[in-house]
Amino acid sequence: MKSSVIVFPGSNCDRDVAVALEKLQFKNSMIWHKETVLPESDLIVVPGGFSYGDYLRSGAIAAKSNILNEVIKAGKKGSLILGICNGFQILIECGLLKGALLRNSGLKFISRDIFVKIQSNKNKFFNKYKINEILKLNIAHNEGNFFTNNEHLKELEDNDLIPIKYCDGDGKVNSVSNPNGSLNNIAGIFNKNKNILGMMPHPERMADKICSDEDGLPLFLSLMN
Amino acid sequence: MKITNEQIETHGLKQEEYKKIKELLGREANLLELGIFSAMWNEHCSYKSSKIHLKKLPTKNNIVIQGPGENAGVIDIGDDDAIVFKIESHNHPSFIEPYQGAATGVGGILRDVFTMGARPIALMNSIHFGAPDNKKTQNLLNGVVSGIGGYGNSVGIPTVGGETKFNSTYNENILVNAMAVGHAKKNKIFYSKAKGINKPVVYVGSKTGRDGIHGATMASAEFDENSEEKKPTVQVGDPFTEKLLLEACLELMKKNSIISIQDMGAAGLTSSSIEMASKGKLGIELDLNKVPCRENNMSPYEMMLSESQERMLIILDDKKEKEAKKIFDKWDLDFVVIGKTTDTNRLVLNFNSEKVADIPIPALADEAPQYDRKWKKFKVKKNNLKIKDLKKIKIEEALTKILSSPDHSNKSWITDQYDQVVMCDTIQKSGGDAAVIRVHNKEKAISISVDSSANYCSADPRTGGKQIVCENWRNLISVGSKPLAITNCLNFGNPEKPEVMGEFVECIEGMKEACEFLNFPVVSGNVSFYNETNSKSIFPTPVIGGIGIFDNLSKIINMKTKKSGNIIIVIGKTFGHLNQSSFLKDIYLINDGPPPEINLTNEKNNGDSVSNLIKKNLVSSCHDVSSGGILIALAEMSMMSMLGLKINKPKRFTNLSEYFFAEDQGRYLIEIERDNLEKVETILKKNSTFYEVVAEVQNDIFEIDKILRIKTEELYNCNNQWFNKFNVIN
Numbered sequence: 001m002k003s004s005v006i007v008f009p010g011s012n013c014d015r016d017v018a019v020a021l022e023k024l025q026f027k028n029s030m031i032w033h034k035e036t037v038l039p040e041s042d043l044i045v046v047p048g049g050f051s052y053g054d055y056l057r058s059g060a061i062a063a064k065s066n067i068l069n070e071v072i073k074a075g076k077k078g079s080l081i082l083g084i085c086n087g088f089q090i091l092i093e094c095g096l097l098k099g100a101l102l103r104n105s106g107l108k109f110i111s112r113d114i115f116v117k118i119q120s121n122k123n124k125f126f127n128k129y130k131i132n133e134i135l136k137l138n139i140a141h142n143e144g145n146f147f148t149n150n151e152h153l154k155e156l157e158d159n160d161l162i163p164i165k166y167c168d169g170d171g172k173v174n175s176v177s178n179p180n181g182s183l184n185n186i187a188g189i190f191n192k193n194k195n196i197l198g199m200m201p202h203p204e205r206m207a208d209k210i211c212s213d214e215d216g217l218p219l220f221l222s223l224m225n
Numbered sequence: 226m227k228i229t230n231e232q233i234e235t236h237g238l239k240q241e242e243y244k245k246i247k248e249l250l251g252r253e254a255n256l257l258e259l260g261i262f263s264a265m266w267n268e269h270c271s272y273k274s275s276k277i278h279l280k281k282l283p284t285k286n287n288i289v290i291q292g293p294g295e296n297a298g299v300i301d302i303g304d305d306d307a308i309v310f311k312i313e314s315h316n317h318p319s320f321i322e323p324y325q326g327a328a329t330g331v332g333g334i335l336r337d338v339f340t341m342g343a344r345p346i347a348l349m350n351s352i353h354f355g356a357p358d359n360k361k362t363q364n365l366l367n368g369v370v371s372g373i374g375g376y377g378n379s380v381g382i383p384t385v386g387g388e389t390k391f392n393s394t395y396n397e398n399i400l401v402n403a404m405a406v407g408h409a410k411k412n413k414i415f416y417s418k419a420k421g422i423n424k425p426v427v428y429v430g431s432k433t434g435r436d437g438i439h440g441a442t443m444a445s446a447e448f449d450e451n452s453e454e455k456k457p458t459v460q461v462g463d464p465f466t467e468k469l470l471l472e473a474c475l476e477l478m479k480k481n482s483i484i485s486i487q488d489m490g491a492a493g494l495t496s497s498s499i500e501m502a503s504k505g506k507l508g509i510e511l512d513l514n515k516v517p518c519r520e521n522n523m524s525p526y527e528m529m530l531s532e533s534q535e536r537m538l539i540i541l542d543d544k545k546e547k548e549a550k551k552i553f554d555k556w557d558l559d560f561v562v563i564g565k566t567t568d569t570n571r572l573v574l575n576f577n578s579e580k581v582a583d584i585p586i587p588a589l590a591d592e593a594p595q596y597d598r599k600w601k602k603f604k605v606k607k608n609n610l611k612i613k614d615l616k617k618i619k620i621e622e623a624l625t626k627i628l629s630s631p632d633h634s635n636k637s638w639i640t641d642q643y644d645q646v647v648m649c650d651t652i653q654k655s656g657g658d659a660a661v662i663r664v665h666n667k668e669k670a671i672s673i674s675v676d677s678s679a680n681y682c683s684a685d686p687r688t689g690g691k692q693i694v695c696e697n698w699r700n701l702i703s704v705g706s707k708p709l710a711i712t713n714c715l716n717f718g719n720p721e722k723p724e725v726m727g728e729f730v731e732c733i734e735g736m737k738e739a740c741e742f743l744n745f746p747v748v749s750g751n752v753s754f755y756n757e758t759n760s761k762s763i764f765p766t767p768v769i770g771g772i773g774i775f776d777n778l779s780k781i782i783n784m785k786t787k788k789s790g791n792i793i794i795v796i797g798k799t800f801g802h803l804n805q806s807s808f809l810k811d812i813y814l815i816n817d818g819p820p821p822e823i824n825l826t827n828e829k830n831n832g833d834s835v836s837n838l839i840k841k842n843l844v845s846s847c848h849d850v851s852s853g854g855i856l857i858a859l860a861e862m863s864m865m866s867m868l869g870l871k872i873n874k875p876k877r878f879t880n881l882s883e884y885f886f887a888e889d890q891g892r893y894l895i896e897i898e899r900d901n902l903e904k905v906e907t908i909l910k911k912n913s914t915f916y917e918v919v920a921e922v923q924n925d926i927f928e929i930d931k932i933l934r935i936k937t938e939e940l941y942n943c944n945n946q947w948f949n950k951f952n953v954i955n
Contacts, residue, residue: 009556010465012381016649032555048647050379053465109374111644112637140378140644204649210663210778211652 001224003028004041006071006087008062013048013084013202020204021045024220031067038070043080043223046071046087048140048202058101058143059089068094080124080223081196085141088188088198097191097198099148104141105181111140114179116164116187116201117171123194126163127225128218134171135164135215137201139179144200146182146189153183161190164199228259236263242594249588257526257574257582262589264492264530265499268754271593274720275752278733282747283740288709289748290414296337296488297407298748299414300710302774306664307411308671309343312351312404312714312770314753318459319401323368327352327401328376328462332534334405335380336488339471340537342415342478343407346648347662348377349675350387350403351714351768355396357631362391363951365399372462373403374642379464380471384643385662386655387675391631394679397758402714404675404770408664415478417487419505419540419566424484426498426509426564427546429553430470430536433494434519436460437532466535466558473556474537482545489536495529497538498564499572503590511564513576525576540566600726605685608804608818612880615813620856620881621933623812627853627886628860629943630811635864638948656865657783658703658849659773670781672773674700678852681820683764684805686728690735690767691823692890697771698743699849702832703893705780705839706773708743713750713769718762720754728765729754736767742825745771782839784848785865786922791845792899793862793870793920795855796909797831797892801883807853808886821890827915828891834914835893841908843901850892856885858894859920860927863937864944869926872933873919881932896922 003026007014014030021028021043029039038044051062062068068090075081075096083091091097104110118126118133129135148156156162165185168177178185180200188199203216233243236259246254246262254262268274284292290307291299297311315330331348338345352369355362366389377384382405437460477483485505487497494516502509513525519533541549546562553560567573572589574582627633636655645654652670653661659674676697682689694711701708713736718725740747756763775781786793803809804818838844850858856872863870878884897905902918909916928934 009469010379012379012468012647016647019649049381050465050468053379053463055465109371109378109642109644111374111378111646112641138646140647205646208649211649212646 001026001043002041003043003045004031004039005045005047006031006033006067008033008049008051008065010051010053011047011049013204017045017047017084017204020207020220024224033065033067035067036070038067038074043082044071044074046081046083046090048085048087051086051090059086059093062090063093072096075196078193078195083198084202085200088200089143091196091198096196097189098152099146099189101143102145102147103143104145109142110179113138114201115167115169115177117167117173118163119165120160120163122160123163123190125197125219125222128222132171134167136206136213137203137216138205139201141200144180144182146186148183156189159192161194162186163190164188226255227253232256232259236260237267238263242266245594249585249592255582257529258584260526260530261495261582261584264495265589266593269491270496272752273594274596274598274754275729276595277597278730281733281737283737284746284748286744286746289746290411292748293750295416296340298710298712299341300748300772301411302671305411307409307414308772309338309341309407309409310405310712310770310772311337311749312402312712312768313337313751314714314716315401315403316399316716316753316756319369320399322459323365324372324375325459325461327369327372329460329534330401330403331373331376332462332464332467333490334403335382335467336490338405338407339474340415340486340488341409342413343409344475345382345405345407346650347406347660347673348382348384348403349660349673349770351400351675351677352387353390353392353395353400353766355391355399356393357391359393359396369401370639370642376462376464378644380468381647383645383647383651385645385651385660385673386640388677389636389639392679392764394764398756398763400716400766402768404712406673406772413478415483415486417485417501417504419485419501419507421484422507422566422568424566425541425546425562426511426566427539427541427549428516428536428559428561428563429539430558431463431466431533432517432519432559433523433528433531434533435523435527435531438527438530460532460534462534469556469558470535470537473553473558476552477549480548482542482549484540484542486537486539489538491532493530493532499586499589501538501540502566502572502586506570508567508569508571508573508586509564510567510573513574515561515563517559517561525574525581598720598726599723600730601723603686603727603731605819606817610804610818612803612883618812620885620929621935623808623882623886624856624860625943627807627811627857628940629946631947633807633853633857634947635944638952652781653704653783658700661704661781668778670775670778672701672704672706672775673770675768675770676700677766677768679764679766680805680810682732682767684818684820686731686765687735688820688823690732691739692820693767693769694736694739694743694745695823695828695890696851697769698745699832699893701771701773702835703784703847703849705782706775707836708745708771708773710746710748711769711771713747713767715750715752716756716763716766716768717754718757725762732765732767739823739825743829780839782844782847784846784862786862786868786896787845787866789868789922789924790899791896791922792902792918793894793896793922794905794916795850795892795894795919796835796914796916797827798889798915799855799884799887799892800889801878801887802889803883803887806886806888808882821888823890830912831891831893831914834909834912835895838895838905838908843897843905844895845898846896848894850894852888854886854888855919860940862894863927864941867937867941869923869937870920871923872929874930874932894919
């Protein structure tokens with residue numbers, strides 16, 4: 001499997017995700033934002049961080065960078081694209097995914113371990129998980145409060161495009177287990193073709209048993225399936 | 226133009242100091258030169274009141290690669306790895322503008338570390354606020370925490386812990402101390418000492434603006450009711466540029482083109498250029514027209530004294546400019562040759578083809594005034610406490626009261642705003658005795674702990690100084706690591722007052738004694754004087770940041786109790802010392818008498834015994850006993866696992882509070898398997914280490930026979946109460 005991790009100035013989870021991919025024998029390349037050509041890859045990762053400082057709306061400037069044109073082209077052709085945290089924000093800003101990521105409802109940066117529940121596994125990203133499986137992942141963001149209009153929400157729900165929702169350790173999906181105010185506890189969404197995934201939690205932060213649990217690892221393994 | 230007395234005063238200089246400046250120059254200074262002298266001679270940059278005492282601290286041993294005097298300290302952690310670390314204060318700016326003050330404090334300390342060629346791998350902090358009910362505290366706490374998080378999160382360095390404390394002594398003068406830790410290759414450390422003549426002096430990073438002009442001078446003066454007016458001297462942080470600068474510098478450092486490098490911290494371009502030249506015994510000549518400026522018509526005075534952030538000065542080797550510029554172009558950062566090194570030993574500044582300043586460099590550095598200030602020996606108060614006279618309180622009430630006090634409260638409201646795991650090498654986050662960070666790609670890790678105990682230091686600076694080194698050492702032992710070295714941040718009042726100077730001197734002497742005994746050298750640090758408002762000084766507050774090492778990742782332990790049926794042993798003897806304890810402070814509001822004594826022989830012996838047991842895999846969890854005493858430490862272990870404890874009633878004490886809440890030093894709690902009890906006892910006896918079996922792990926209930934019975938869950942709720950309320954307001 002070949003993967004490409006896009007690196008913007010201000011990306012800071014690029015190395016982390018590369019470490020996880022390489023551990024699973026992905027042949028990975030780091031692609032600088034000024035590049036205009038994307039190497040052929042089975043997976044494109046838009047990593048977390050603060051691209052261009054995120055002083056403007058998060059991800060807004062990165063969405064206009066050189067390399068994003070190529071990512072958009074690849075996405076439309078059906079390449080697998082994974083946007084994590086700031087990467088999710090960028091995928092929304094560039095239009096590959098719909099909706100919006102608002103400021104967290106508590107108006108504070110939140111970084112902690114949370115739980116998500118698998119809603120859908122008939123896709124390239126979560127096929128190694130069971131439906132209703134509860135995963136512990138880590139979040140770290142200021143703007144992760146997913147919002148969208150009713151029409152899009154219905155589209156997401158009707159087409160099985162919401163793979164993960166925030167829950168508590170017992171799997172309860174409710175306002176108490178919702179860390180950032182996301183609509184219906186949505187933690188990640190697909191595009192219509194399910195080749196593009198945006199998610200706020202960081203799977204790469206749960207992929208090394210020395211430092212954490214390994215609940216994020218099956219996501220990368222799923223991609224190899 | 227003659228410099229007026231008023232100008233001298235507004236530059237924070239004394240008349241006699243200006244007299245010396247004139248002698249050194251052989252003439253009157255111009256305003257720019259006066260500004261440069263004031264920047265270099267202020268307390269913050271010159272350490273003029275502290276230097277002769279700091280020299281007493283041990284700074285060397287076989288693992289120290291670089292001690293104090295550089296941007297940060299460097300220690301050897303085996304193989305080809307080195308750890309670079311330092312702690313620094315940003316107290317005054319953070320009180321005036323909490324978000325930016327704290328953010329730029331983090332930025333500054335990160336630059337100190339990556340300037341030396343290290344990739345930062347962790348941030349820690351020690352923050353002290355006024356009384357919880359003081360009207361400024363909430364706003365300051367909010368601002369400082371989001372500033373620390375805002376900067377570190379964006380650069381992408383995990384903030385893995387620290388300490389937050391409240392005391393009315395900081396009502397008008399909070400403390401914000403930030404520590405950064407980096408990893409470097411031993412043979413790739415970069416220093417600030419310039420070498421060679423006619424070498425290009427390169428300015429990289431952000432442009433220079435009018436922010437922070439005279440920040441270092443501000444940090445060397447007391448506050449009064451007009452301090453708010455000083456807001457324009459607080460710098461504004463840009464973590465994005467810091468991240469670019471970090472990556473660009475580390476990329477350039479892979480090549481062999483840097484002769485020396487120095488970040489522009491306090492006193493900006495002035496101190497960086499002078500420090501590099503001074504260390505290399507060279508001169509430096511700058512063309513100020515070339516300095517990248519953010520604003521129009523900036524004067525040489527403004528350029529030289531600006532403290533705009535995220536800037537560096539580099540001296541490059543011959544013919545390396547092109548290669549270096551390419552890297553900074555890639556990262557969209559300014560890269561301008563603004564001058565050269567010379568053999569004149571002078572700082573020469575040119576602007577609009579005119580020489581605007583010409584100062585012999587030794588006059589700014591070596592000749593800076595040094596004072597052996599008067600100091601008064603501290604009188605330690607006698608122990609007048611009669612425990613029998615205190616109003617009786619139930620153990621349960623005391624326990625829950627202490628656990629719900631702001632100082633002892635669970636701090637996740639704070640730490641949840643810090644990204645603790647970015648870089649994916651965080652093995653232990655905040656909340657334990659020390660943070661643990663893996664050395665990337667290696668089978669080894671380091672531990673980090675930041676500690677202070679202002680209460681003890683205010684009651685006896687000498688014992689307090691000793692105690693805080695020991696507590697730090699203990700925290701590093703408790704996670705299973707071997708303590709290696711420390712950095713210190715010394716926060717005190719006005720050194721011109723003999724009482725304050727006395728606190729400083731005795732604290733240092735106490736630290737020295739402990740550091741020498743424990744072979745725990747000080748490799749970097751910072752002194753922050755003038756922490757006073759309207760002539761009221763803060764408690765003497767030395768803060769220690771220590772580093773320990775694990776050669777083996779399997780020996781890392783934490784304080785979370787593991788299994789019902791396991792035994793908890795307290796190592797070290799409890800004598801019942803309650804003066805200066807949380808028990809008296811939080812429950813009776815008594816702040817009197819001496820702090821607990823430190824017995825260094827026992828301290829070392831107890832620590833070595835614990836290390837030994839951990840090494841032999843006999844310890845399931847470990848926690849040092851500190852503020853609050855045994856019962857609080859036991860509760861903290863329980864709340865980690867939510868298991869309960871069956872605690873034994875002490876036989877040696879009639880007054881239970883003296884046993885459960887005493888803050889005698891050198892003690893640890895260790896959890897062991899029942900089957901190993903005999904083995905553990907044999908080892909402890911052989912090492913002549915005092916121990917007592919204190920509790921047994923059980924499910925859910927935290928109890929002392931017939932005295933206390935409470936659910937661990939209730940303790941947990943109590944422990945979260947204060948910040949939960951705070952969260953509702955904020």
